[in-house]
Amino acid sequence: MNCPKCDSKMEIVSINEIKVDRCISCKGIWFDQHELSDAKKIKESKSIDIGDSKIGKEQNQNDLINCPKCNTKMIRMVDAQQSHIWFEHCVTCSGNYFDAGEFKDLQEDTIFDFVKTWLTPERKP
Numbered sequence: 001m002n003c004p005k006c007d008s009k010m011e012i013v014s015i016n017e018i019k020v021d022r023c024i025s026c027k028g029i030w031f032d033q034h035e036l037s038d039a040k041k042i043k044e045s046k047s048i049d050i051g052d053s054k055i056g057k058e059q060n061q062n063d064l065i066n067c068p069k070c071n072t073k074m075i076r077m078v079d080a081q082q083s084h085i086w087f088e089h090c091v092t093c094s095g096n097y098f099d100a101g102e103f104k105d106l107q108e109d110t111i112f113d114f115v116k117t118w119l120t121p122e123r124k125p
């Protein structure tokens with residue numbers, strides 16, 4: 001699979017049993033449908049995001065990309081909790097693409113939110 005942003009090769013990196021694809025050049029990260037929610041639950045998963053967030057910010061301007069899996073035009077999504085984080089989402093195969101630094105950023109607050117949710121069970125049945 002090639003990176004949807006810079007067209008370099010992507011390598012497979014694993015966090016526990018989850019395998020994600022990371023671009024060898026811009027270090028953007030691709031998560032398949034369930035991989036993103038699974039990866040969010042693992043505290044150490046931010047260590048896969050080794051890229052330079054400066055490069056990630058530049059790459060973030062480029063949001064007209066096609067899904068590397070199914071070639072559908074991807075849409076821009078904003079994280080519900082952290083609106084400064086934009087990522088690309090494929091509505092066909094539900095894959096998600098994060099620029100370098102974005103997943104780490106997301107993950108630094110997500111664990112906290114996850115714990116918060118856990119402590120205050122106010123979800124409707």
Ligand SMILES: [Zn+2]
Binds near residue numbers: 003004005025026
């Ligand atoms: Zn790339």
Ligand SMILES: [Zn+2]
Binds near residue numbers: 068072
């Ligand atoms: Zn797709």
